[in-house]
Amino acid sequence: MDHALPAPRPRLAIVLLNLGGPDAPESVRPFLVNLFTDPAILRVPGFIRPWLGRLIAWRRTKPAQENYAIIGGRSPLRELTEAQGQALELALAGDAMEARCFIAMRYWHPMSDETARAVQAWSPDRVLLLPLYPQFSTTTTGSSVIAWREAAAKVGLSVPTQVLCCYHSDPRFAGGVAAAVTKSYAEARASLPPEVKLRVLFSAHGLPESIVKSGDPYQWQVEQTVAAVVAQLEIEGLDHVVCYQSRVTPQKWIGPSTEDELERAGAEKVALLVCPIAFVSEHSETLVELDVEYREEAEHFGVPGYFRVPAQNSDPAFIGALAQLVREAEASDRALCSFAGPRQCPKKFGDCPHAKAKVEMRVPATQPA
Missing domain, CATH: 3.40.50.1400 (Rossmann fold)
Structure with a gap:
């Protein structure tokens, strides 16, 4: 045999x-x-x-x-x-x-x-x-x-x-992000008074504007990711913005900055749900910058509610x-x-x-x- x-x-x-x-x-x-x-x-x-x-x-x-x-x-x-x-x-x-x-x-x-x-x-x-x-x-x-x-x-x-x-625009990746946003959005909406509006901030790590102008496709790809995620969300009248965090040098960076969007939300009395759109794991930019520093800034600016979508990790x-x-x-x-x-x-x-x-x-x- x-x-x-x-x-x-x-x-x-x-x-x-x-x-x-x-x-x-x-x-x-x-x-x-x-x-x-x-x-x-x-x-x-x-x-x-x-x-x-x-x-x-x-x-x-x-x-x-x-x-x-x-x-x-x-x-x-x-x-x-x-x-x-x-x-x-x-x-x-x-x-x-x-x-x-x-x-x-x-x-x-x-x-x-x-x-x-x-x-x-x-x-x-x-x-x-x-x-x-x-x-x-x-x-x-x-x-x-x-x-x-x-x-x-x-x-x-x-x-x-x-x-x-x-x-960036893979439909399965975008679908997973959309599912996480949908869950967090429902939880945030349920904890807010009906009259308070809720805006989603899709926050990505920023880059100096000069790098993007020299031909780096990162910003375009981030925007493609957000478009792909939003297309899979079934949230009527969704208010959302793409913004950029973590500026570390004095030169001009791509925008709008997440900090500027916090200030605008405070002025407009709009609650925020922040989704880290370029990070797939929790680390200092999410656990400290988003969860601690930006939360404190949001409170300082009078944002009526601050929430965050978790990173994917091993979802x-x-x-x-x-x-x-x-x-x-x-x-x-x-x-x-x-x-x-x-x-x-x-x-x-x-x-x-x-x-x-x-x-x-x-x-x-x-x-x-």
Whole structure:
């Protein structure tokens, strides 16, 4: 009798790309140094950047430590990302491929160098870079992909690699966000007097206006995300605004700012439901900036009610959307793909990664595209 074992399933290493965060108070300054010496973040001549980046990090260390102290002295991002990876592995467990998730943080551990070594030790047949940034920016996904490629080259990791650049308007992702907004909106509405109006603020991390003007598609993609979410909301007469938070430099940033919208809501006596639209995990920008600092500002401006939609974390709808995005990427022969396959950004956005790819390398597909 033939007792041959079944052929092993092809191995797919899914590298979840994220920002990272300090894991102790003493990690705050080196984390900030890594952040502000990144050429994608601090766009000044190279000979100035190390000195200026360290100066900015030194000046921001104490306030950053005070912020992290509010949430236990450390960022929860690593643990939340690990949980997302475990949930995604479980969602893909019955598929034809054997998928394992790895985490590559950009500015704190585990960073790309150590993750590339772990991926190499696992000996995958393919690698998929999956950003936990729904919208592409050169400052987030772009920087993370560059760091990964450098790390993979250092350790000699040479297997077919795909990049999923964005999923800003993916209907499954948007549907999960819409479900969370709907639930939070109903709860907020129920706690407010009938005469008080409720406005949804879709708040995203901001960028200097100069970066967007130079061709970064991030703002356009954020607006596409909001449009996709609103299209799935069944809230009659919805009042909503796209705004941007977390300004950290004196130059002009994209707007309107979340702070300005708080002030406007106070003047108009409109309650607010804030939805973090570019963050898929809770971290300092949600747990401190949105939940503490902006809440205090809202009270100062006389906003009659302040509520927040939780980040996705390991919400089944979000994990399900990621799982389907992985399957579709795996079935494709594109080395670089969006949630819909080819380029989605208008041509004016020259920093779209599809515009930067002079020759789009192909990878062998395990299934017909």
